[in-house]
Amino acid sequence: MTVDTAAIKPSQAVGTLDTPSLVVDLDRLERNIAGWAEYARGAGVKLRPHGKTHKCVEIAARQMAAGAVGLSLAKLGEAELMAQAGITDIFLAYEIVGGPKLARLLRLAREIRLRVGVDSLEVAEPLARAAAGAGCTVDVMLEVDTGLGRCGVAPGEPLLALARGVGRLPGLRVAGIFTYRGYRPDPDAAGREEGEIMVAAADRLRGAGIRVDDVSVGSTPTGRAAARVRGITEIRPGTYVFNDATQLHWGVARPEECALTVLTRVISRPAPDVAVVDAGSKVLTAETGPFSSRGPSHGMLRDYPDCQIDRLWEEHGRVQLTADARRLRVGDLVHVLPAHVCPTVNLAERLVLARNGRVEHVWAVAARARVQ
Ligand SMILES: Cc1ncc(COP(=O)(O)O)c(C=O)c1O
Known part of the structure; x- marks a missing residue:
């Protein structure tokens, strides 16, 4: 993505940049991207990084080159931009609600492999009507609340009822289940538990004759431990590319x-x-x-x-x-x-990428403020 870099010269020393600037150490970024890709490979799970952290097509491309299967994102506007930039497999780990969004969602679903989060029939039914009306099928992932208290249904009976209800709707296909657990004091224990709750939930659905292809979990704190739980198929860390004071x-x-x-x-x-x-x-x-x-x-x-x-x-x-x-x-x-690095990046126009204290690139935060 082009960005006005007139004021920044290649090889310029970081110490001579104007302020405030968001400066990214390229060696560290590359190590973070490669390290998590290798970890996911070793654990036998797919890595689908959450792109809300960087909102930057150049970083998405590097994550894909390192072995990510695609991106997780929250907002349609982010997904439209990343699709335009060549990312062809996106999971919108978010409930997409509201008339103006549905036509955009269907358009995108025709262009790329798209999955979208659903946690109620109120979310699913308009989506199903729109998809069936357009003669297409949209893949949905059912959101499970594993303790965060945000979106999602409880993993027992409520999840089964949701899966059955969504399964009856024309235009939708249940592709799997997902959760986001957030931050807890013991991230490893929380990740293991997150994985175990989700695998048990998936087994229960399968026991009731419902197909569950993907069990998608994880964040930067919990993703490593959750990935080691047998039956987990995908992890979605976002913050890991940069990390921040909270991770530290x-x-x-x-x-x-x-x-x-x-x-x-x-x-x-x-x-x-x-x-x-x-x-x-x-x-x-x-x-x-x-x-x-x-x-x-x-x-x-x-x-x-x-x-x-x-x-x-x-x-x-x-x-x-x-x-x-x-x-x-x-x-x-x-x-x-x-x-918290994610909303901080969202406020910036650009990232200055430096190695050994010298500028190598200036990349646009192309999806900044794409909140619709
Ligand atoms: C649904 C979902 N998945 C994955 C993530 C990534 O988590 P983190 O940024 O802690 O790695 C988030 C972060 O907010 C999220 O909301």
Whole structure:
């Protein structure tokens, strides 16, 4: 995707970039992509990375080249863009609801191999009517709630009732089941349990004569352990390409696996223990996490990890400095690991890809803000 890169020169040193910029360490990105692809191969499951993390066609292409079977996405707009860029196998792990969306969904289903999430007959019936009316069949994945409390039905009787109900609708084919469990204190135990709940749920459906091709699970924290559960066919980690302060905090990623930082600059030093940087909620989002011993923080300073970004305004981030960070002066650069990298990337126009501190590429976040 083309992006205006006039201000950024190839081989430019990262330290001379304008701020704020999202800077991705290419070596780390490539290692993350290759590492998870190899892990999935070893575990005998398909890897279908969630593209909402990067929203970038160049990164999607690298995931595919490393062995991903396709992408997971949430929104139709993201899927339309990725399909145009050549991704021909997409799972919309999301309930697509609303009249204006159905024609777009059917158009896309004719162009690529598309699957879509369903967790009720209210979601399934309009989709079935539209598909049957257009003379096509749409593959759906039934969403199971394994404890997150978002979308999905309980894995026992409610899932069986949903599968039977959807199975009776013309225009739809049940292709499998999926879940997203979110973050829990012990990611490995949570992943194993997630896998076991889902395999038991799939077996129960099969026992009732319902075909279940795919059992799709996982996230960056739970995907590894869930992939090892026999009967799981697919994992959908997203955040793993970049990682962030949350993954670091939960012990899911090591510092050398954090590929993306927000390069910011100190613009004010109003007190000996306070710095203000040029990234606020329009860059870092308003998310926080327990990254500093001083209290909730809107991200982590890569080189001074116990500093607390205690307050954001739209364009300002206030940092409570630890003793070693008091050396920071107005004009100094600060790398911030975002609290949650996915919405942070969604706010950016571009990613600057660097190796050994030198710019190699500038890639557009082409699907940014594609929320419809
Ligand atoms: C349905 C679904 N699948 C997969 C993922 C990927 O999870 P993560 O970004 O933690 O790897 C998400 C993340 O929000 C999700 O909502």
